Amino acid sequence: MSLLVTGSIGIDTVKTPHGSADDVLGGTAVYFSFAARHFTSVRLVGVVGDDFPEKHRAILARREIDLAGLETRAGSKTFRWSGNYHGAMNEAETASVSLNVLAEAGPKVPAAFADSEFVFLANTHPVLQRELLSQLTSPKLTVCDTMNLWIDNERDELLKTLSMVDGIIINDAEARQLTGCINFVDVGEALLSLGPKFAVIKKGEHGALLVTADGPTAIPAFPTKMVIDPTGAGDSFAGGVLGYLAECGAHDTAALRRAIVRGTICSSFAIEGFSLDRVLQIGRADIDKRVREFTGMLRIE
Amino acid sequence: MSLLVTGSIGIDTVKTPHGSADDVLGGTAVYFSFAARHFTSVRLVGVVGDDFPEKHRAILARREIDLAGLETRAGSKTFRWSGNYHGAMNEAETASVSLNVLAEAGPKVPAAFADSEFVFLANTHPVLQRELLSQLTSPKLTVCDTMNLWIDNERDELLKTLSMVDGIIINDAEARQLTGCINFVDVGEALLSLGPKFAVIKKGEHGALLVTADGPTAIPAFPTKMVIDPTGAGDSFAGGVLGYLAECGAHDTAALRRAIVRGTICSSFAIEGFSLDRVLQIGRADIDKRVREFTGMLRIE
Numbered sequence: 001m002s003l004l005v006t007g008s009i010g011i012d013t014v015k016t017p018h019g020s021a022d023d024v025l026g027g028t029a030v031y032f033s034f035a036a037r038h039f040t041s042v043r044l045v046g047v048v049g050d051d052f053p054e055k056h057r058a059i060l061a062r063r064e065i066d067l068a069g070l071e072t073r074a075g076s077k078t079f080r081w082s083g084n085y086h087g088a089m090n091e092a093e094t095a096s097v098s099l100n101v102l103a104e105a106g107p108k109v110p111a112a113f114a115d116s117e118f119v120f121l122a123n124t125h126p127v128l129q130r131e132l133l134s135q136l137t138s139p140k141l142t143v144c145d146t147m148n149l150w151i152d153n154e155r156d157e158l159l160k161t162l163s164m165v166d167g168i169i170i171n172d173a174e175a176r177q178l179t180g181c182i183n184f185v186d187v188g189e190a191l192l193s194l195g196p197k198f199a200v201i202k203k204g205e206h207g208a209l210l211v212t213a214d215g216p217t218a219i220p221a222f223p224t225k226m227v228i229d230p231t232g233a234g235d236s237f238a239g240g241v242l243g244y245l246a247e248c249g250a251h252d253t254a255a256l257r258r259a260i261v262r263g264t265i266c267s268s269f270a271i272e273g274f275s276l277d278r279v280l281q282i283g284r285a286d287i288d289k290r291v292r293e294f295t296g297m298l299r300i301e
Numbered sequence: 302m303s304l305l306v307t308g309s310i311g312i313d314t315v316k317t318p319h320g321s322a323d324d325v326l327g328g329t330a331v332y333f334s335f336a337a338r339h340f341t342s343v344r345l346v347g348v349v350g351d352d353f354p355e356k357h358r359a360i361l362a363r364r365e366i367d368l369a370g371l372e373t374r375a376g377s378k379t380f381r382w383s384g385n386y387h388g389a390m391n392e393a394e395t396a397s398v399s400l401n402v403l404a405e406a407g408p409k410v411p412a413a414f415a416d417s418e419f420v421f422l423a424n425t426h427p428v429l430q431r432e433l434l435s436q437l438t439s440p441k442l443t444v445c446d447t448m449n450l451w452i453d454n455e456r457d458e459l460l461k462t463l464s465m466v467d468g469i470i471i472n473d474a475e476a477r478q479l480t481g482c483i484n485f486v487d488v489g490e491a492l493l494s495l496g497p498k499f500a501v502i503k504k505g506e507h508g509a510l511l512v513t514a515d516g517p518t519a520i521p522a523f524p525t526k527m528v529i530d531p532t533g534a535g536d537s538f539a540g541g542v543l544g545y546l547a548e549c550g551a552h553d554t555a556a557l558r559r560a561i562v563r564g565t566i567c568s569s570f571a572i573e574g575f576s577l578d579r580v581l582q583i584g585r586a587d588i589d590k591r592v593r594e595f596t597g598m599l600r601i602e
Contacts, residue, residue, distance in 0.1 A: 206507035218521035298599040
């Protein structure tokens with residue numbers, strides 16, 4: 001089924017204990033799309049400035065990624081983020097952020113995308129998330145992410161958005177902050193009470209927890225020594241989850257459990273290099289192979 | 302096969318966000334034994350003072366726990382620990398600790414226990430761990446735990462002990478401290494380089510990681526809302542692991558993977574009440590039922 005993502009397209013500068021990368025392609029919608037594309041074609045909706053480098057545009061140009069919703073706004077500058085990771089690299093320390101074009105009006109959903117069935121609203125202002133949602137005629141599954149900024153400053157708007165989506169994929173610290181709960185099963189149930197029918201709590205190196213009306217499912221991260229740059233891990237995870245669900249055309253608990261395994265594996269590749277370095281080297285066969293390895297690891301009688 | 306544990310038998314006072322318990326039965330060997338007893342009979346080696354309450358002794362008196370190695374030392378006082386847990390309760394904050402009899406000479410292994418095949422050396426001074434080990438005639442599997450105190454102050458003795466055991470079960474922070482590694486697969490491999498053939502890193506609410514020559518296995522914690530008191534979770538885990546291995550008479554990677562599931566489930570019960578409150582209510586059928594629930598949760602195609 002058709003899959004649409006809206007989110008950021010950015011220029012990142014990242015430093016980790018393993019090295020650094022300057023002015024590389026990043027952004028939530030980018031990482032999401034490069035994971036989801038292995039499962040289904042992706043409709044990307046986002047906006048960049050007229051400073052967006054040609055070399056980054058060339059990376060985005062993939063058969064499975066429809067760029068009809070990529071607006072290049074004259075006179076505006078592309079979103080930029082710079083961050084550092086230390087130690088276990090569980091959290092990015094933001095060095096600088098320039099919203100630039102993301103602080104302006106949101107992108108429009110092209111008419112050809114209006115019938116999108118599976119939809120991921122990556123982190124952005126909750127009003128903008130609803131504005132994007134309102135341009136879709138027949139969504140079958142809508143899922144959003146959010147961040148501490150909106151939890152702190154736009155709580156009412158965020159709750160309104162949450163009451164309108166089918167699912168939320170959110171990181172652990174922000175999920176605790178949003179719900180006021182500590183135990184992650186409590187956190188998940190509190191998220192469901194806000195509207196979504198499922199909640200996925202991302203715990204970085206500790207894996208993910210899915211909570212639905214059928215109860216909780218805990219999935220560890222794929223155990224690997226190759227952690228070069230965690231940037232985009234969460235969005236690659238979401239891309240694998242939504243991509244797989246759109247491929248199946250399902251979103252029951254069983255499908256969600258399988259989808260989380262795919263998301264886990266997509267993020268395990270994303271962190272093996274800076275920017276999209278590693279992601280660009282792999283194909284569906286690599287994902288399927290690691291999925292088998294991972295589900296085999298978890299199959300214990 | 303026969304299973305021997307040596308460790309502390311203590312009187313605990315614990316405060317958590319869910320309440321408190323004063324002067325209750327605790328100690329590493331106690332929690333270990335009450336988990337392991339579901340799988341095999343347990344030979345307990347430990348020492349208490351003559352102040353050890355009769356009511357605690359009555360709790361210990363179980364058909365499956367052989368107390369021939371429980372020494373009551375006249376003129377000595379029982380080990381006491383008092384601690385508090387906050388927030389996610391991942392770490393105990395020690396309020397006070399009185400080593401008492403644990404600061405004196407270690408207990409002796411009774412002649413009838415000398416032929417023990419499976420052995421768990423709970424956390425204590427690494428010299429004492431070796432002294433206990435030296436009293437065994439034909440151990441088939443020896444596993445130890447340790448703590449920050451010995452990592453800091455008795456590193457050489459600890460390394461000597463590690464070079465003599467088959468496995469280590471250790472918590473995440475201490476494993477990082479001992480190895481100097483951050484990534485847990487690196488941590489596990491560094492532990493193997495010190496002697497043990499397997500390492501199990503306990504990550505509290507985030508589960509456990511097994512590392513053997515066959516590679517890593519990540520297992521999440523059993524997802525539950527019922528977390529009343531985490532005291533003894535790690536030793537209950539170890540008791541489930543060793544108890545199951547002794548029952549199987551095996552310790553290959555496949556057996557270890559199954560054992561870690563049993564350890565996970567034993568610890569999930571231990572944290573559902575203060576002291577042994579919950580542990581005393583359950584039988585093997587309860588463990589087996591939750592094991593099926595847990596392995597079912599992890600079975601994803």
